[in-house]
Amino acid sequence: MTPKDLRKRIAKNEFTQTTAGMCKGYLQTNMLLLPKEYADSFEKFAKANAKAIPILEILRESPYSKVLAKGANVLKEIPSYNILKEGALVETSNNIEKYYAKDMVIYLIGCSFTFETPLMKEGISLRHIEEGLNVSMYKSNIKLKPVDNFHGSMVVSMRPIVKDKVADACVISSHYPSVHGSPIHIGYPSMIGIKDISRPDYGDTVLIKKDEIPVFWPCGVTCENVIKEMKLPFAITHSPGYMFVSDKKDSEYYV
């Protein structure tokens, strides 16, 4: 299935799952929609925390992508959206057109699903993909650099990697800095404030086998966590793991 076909099915509500493992070889992104008055501060905040929040495209005065997937309507071509008010999740929806106003700003932000195909091509198994699950995501205690009112902690995605492939996973993902790049932490969940690895804050639980190490990457769900910690009056994000699948090849983001 091409990304365009998948997005068409998503818009018609025919595809409602996580996009993990979908359209292998294509860039996937996080989405954040903010009222205009927060845009400047958020953009500075993202810049200061670019490993967690790598902005790839900004849509102003239009919900249609121009760069990542020309003509795609970001308000309905993502399988699930989280609507947040005063920092609380008030609704999950598959279409947010009714919430949109022209003075809102939409951010498309790099997602680590993008480097999963390159990892698998190098012989690194990814359990959540093999099992058709969403990736495990956790709130960490890694503090972001605050800018204006924006502050909070990083959310991380976790993939169990067989022990002798961990360094390879670091090297391969490091070539994709615009989709979070190399891991932020390796092993020992408690060192980044994760108390129970079997209970992710977002996504699904996956088994970590005896010869595997949990490897943690920065995650774009960081934005949702920041919005919650700030109790921002209004914002919409994609639902964690339900990403915007772009028309760009992952290879275009290889450096």
Add this chain to the structure above:
Amino acid sequence: MTPKDLRKRIAKNEFTQTTAGMCKGYLQTNMLLLPKEYADSFEKFAKANAKAIPILEILRESPYSKVLAKGANVLKEIPSYNILKEGALVETSNNIEKYYAKDMVIYLIGCSFTFETPLMKEGISLRHIEEGLNVSMYKSNIKLKPVDNFHGSMVVSMRPIVKDKVADACVISSHYPSVHGSPIHIGYPSMIGIKDISRPDYGDTVLIKKDEIPVFWPCGVTCENVIKEMKLPFAITHSPGYMFVSDKKDSEYYV
């Protein structure tokens, strides 16, 4: 001090310490001297296990380096040698000229000390260097690929790396494949058969701080371990951490 000056002092027995941290920016190597009858099998074995045993120069019918340090006498320009008989360490010496015969073959093998300068240049602290100690080395349970009679387990060097720099350490060292390259294991010593991290089999003990992860690289002392496990009638190696310091810049081995 240039490598040449250091080697001169070593030959005069004026420098008798570990070469860890010496002549920053220069390639250091392991040394193995074998009777000719083992050469072919060893070379095939090294090739099959190149991450642990990356041969950089072979000296036949002469103890003088031609490539790595033109004219250096490998029999006395290393601070300490281990003489092994029937797999047992029978003597440690600073000069092995009396043991040498023209039909012996000498191997100079890449050493991870080489990428320590690049690691430090990128802001990664290395405790053993800061404290003027030898690196910690351990026998692991990682099995080498056997070739002919050669077989055994890998020896690994360990450096504690602050948690948010571990991925960087993987990426940087991966650029130096001829001196072991990226780590073979990260975290969890017990997963590679190390029971007590505070008791290295070779080198010195270093503190692992609360926010640090033990990172393990393949180590050229693997050869000594193999000779011991095989109970080879005769062989000489450098003493672990007491390396041959070459005239080559580490940057020449960057790929």
